[in-house]
Amino acid sequence: MATSSTGLSAYIEQSPPLDFSVPFEDTWVKDRTIVVTGGASGFGAGFVRRWAMNGAVMIVGDVNVEKGDALARAIRKETGRDGAAHFVYCDVTDWQSQVNLFKEAVRLSPHGGIDTVVANAGIQAKDRLQEPGDLSAAEPQAPSFATMDVNVTGVLYTTHLAYYWLPKNPGSKRCNMNSVPDQQRRDRNLVLLGSMASLAPIGAAPLYGASKHAVLGLFRSLRATSHMEGIRVNMVLPYFIDTAIVPPVAKLLLAGGGMGEVEDVVEAATRVVADTRIVGRGIVVGPKVAVKQDESGEFKLVTKGTEGSTETALWEPYADDWQEVDVFNRRIVRILNAVEQARGWAGWAADVVKLAGYRIFGLGKGRW
Numbered sequence: 622m623a624t625s626s627t628g629l630s631a632y633i634e635q636s637p638p639l640d641f642s643v644p645f646e647d648t649w650v651k652d653r654t655i656v657v658t659g660g661a662s663g664f665g666a667g668f669v670r671r672w673a674m675n676g677a678v679m680i681v682g683d684v685n686v687e688k689g690d691a692l693a694r695a696i697r698k699e700t701g702r703d704g705a706a707h708f709v710y711c712d713v714t715d716w717q718s719q720v721n722l723f724k725e726a727v728r729l730s731p732h733g734g735i736d737t738v739v740a741n742a743g744i745q746a747k748d749r750l751q752e753p754g755d756l757s758a759a760e761p762q763a764p765s766f767a768t769m770d771v772n773v774t775g776v777l778y779t780t781h782l783a784y785y786w787l788p789k790n791p792g793s794k795r796c797n798m799n800s801v802p803d804q805q806r807r808d809r810n811l812v813l814l815g816s817m818a819s820l821a822p823i824g825a826a827p828l829y830g831a832s833k834h835a836v837l838g839l840f841r842s843l844r845a846t847s848h849m850e851g852i853r854v855n856m857v858l859p860y861f862i863d864t865a866i867v868p869p870v871a872k873l874l875l876a877g878g879g880m881g882e883v884e885d886v887v888e889a890a891t892r893v894v895a896d897t898r899i900v901g902r903g904i905v906v907g908p909k910v911a912v913k914q915d916e917s918g919e920f921k922l923v924t925k926g927t928e929g930s931t932e933t934a935l936w937e938p939y940a941d942d943w944q945e946v947d948v949f950n951r952r953i954v955r956i957l958n959a960v961e962q963a964r965g966w967a968g969w970a971a972d973v974v975k976l977a978g979y980r981i982f983g984l985g986k987g988r989w
Contacts, residue, residue, distance in 0.1 A: 634848040635901035636798045639892075639937050649802045649895040651676030654730035656723065658682045658713050658779055659742030661689035664814065664859070667887040668739060670696060672894070673705045680726040680735075682711030682719075683742070704731065713742045713775030723782045734790030736808040737894050738783035740776045743814060744768055748826045772832035776813065780839065783811045787852050795851025800897040808897055809851060812890060813840050815858040817905065820938055844901030853900050855893035858938065859886050860907040881906050885934040902937060909934040 650672045659665045661683035673679045673696045683689040689708040696706040707729050711722040726735055746767045753761045787793070793807035816829075819837035823830040840856045847854055862881040889904040911925040911932050925932060964971075 634796065634798060635844060636899050639899070639902050639904065641892075641933065641935050645892055645896045646803060647671065647675040647891060647895060649897075650891075652678075652731070652806050653736035653808060654678045654680065654726065654732065654734065655737040655739065655894070656680045656682065656726045656735055657739045657741050658711060658719075658722070658775070660739075661685045661692055661708075664862070664883060664886045664890070665739075665741045666692055667883050668741065668890055668894075669706060671887050671891060673700055673702075678704055678729070678731060679706040680722070680729060681706060681708045682713070682722045683708070684710065684712050686710055704729070711742075713778060714770045716778055719775075719778045719782055723786050727786065732791055732807070734793065734807070735783075735786050736790060736793070737810040737812065738779060738787065739812045739814070739890070739894070740779040740783075741812075741814045742771060742775055742779075743832075744771045745826060745829045748828045750827050766828065768828045769832050772829070773835045776836055776839070780811065780813075780843070784850060784852065787811065788850065796847055796853040796897070796900050798898050798900055802895060802897045805897050808853070810853040810855075810894060810897075811843070812893060813854070813856045815840065815856050815903070817858060817860045817907070819858050820905070840903065847900055853897065855899055855901065856903040857886060857889045857893065858903055858905045860905065862886055862906070881908055881934060885909065889935055905936040905938050906934055907936065 653672075655668075655672055655677050657665050657668050657679065660669045660679070660681035662685065665681070665683070666688075669679045669681055669692060679693075679696070681689050681693055686708075689710070693706040693708040697703055700706075707725075709722050709725045710718070712718040723735070727733060744767065746765065748768070749764045787809040790807055790809060793809050794805075796809060813836055815836045816833040818826070818830045818833040837856070837858075840854060843852075843854045860881045862883060886906045889906050893899050893902065893904065909932060910922055911927060
């Protein structure tokens, strides 16, 4: 994969837009220790099975003991490796439960470290935000925000712990877009699971949409500092995928429009986990369709088999946003820094005096 030597991509060490025709090998994950939250079913189970089959040591964290333990046992039997997969109970909304997961992962790791963390655990609980209930009641009952607890707080816990343990991974090096994946056994890699709801509104489920927007915001901030922490951060954003998390009513509404497949989500995640050259990229996974690029560079939907067409389920959103949005942010920060430097210590003292006046005399009441 070629790297850009100019522009902000070089500054923030974000690899170039993905070319899905560039091959990668599943076996690049061999000997890596990978932690997957919510790994007992759905996408998570798909990740665990595929990577374990290619030589990785999988640590499955989940609240579903029965499914998680059964999956780990089945994989150990299928691979013939006692250390291929391990189940560890984990409630991602509980800080200590996640700490225990990571500590156990390090203990079970053959090399005493963690190479990849996949913040996969997520739910879509019944959304009560727009349903206050009995309007004749004296006051509304407190709603349950379980979706935010799992999809935001849980992901933040996982991210915080990943940033503690990944740099401690023995034999690992800072992320490098020029690495040679089949020669780099140790890694420092965080993968976030977003959704198409990270990119577009989802009217019937505002809590879910808000939670996945939050994960996108986290990703875009983290990837801009990969060069500082040396951790590869990438994101997978599935469309509606045919799993249990999509309720029957949603599947009915989507009837005729096509849904994505778990295997394509696993394919996208495998690419960003296996290929150590990929830094700061996101992959949207949708229904598999045939497309053809026109003269303007736009992709148009065509009939399968059309000459010059490509069949794909993977797309990259915001492929070039670092050229505009992140450049703008960088310029604003530079301007603010320049203002601070121009004002100097005199400006700092003036602001401190003003702040003291606000606190002592109650000025600006209501703005604290």
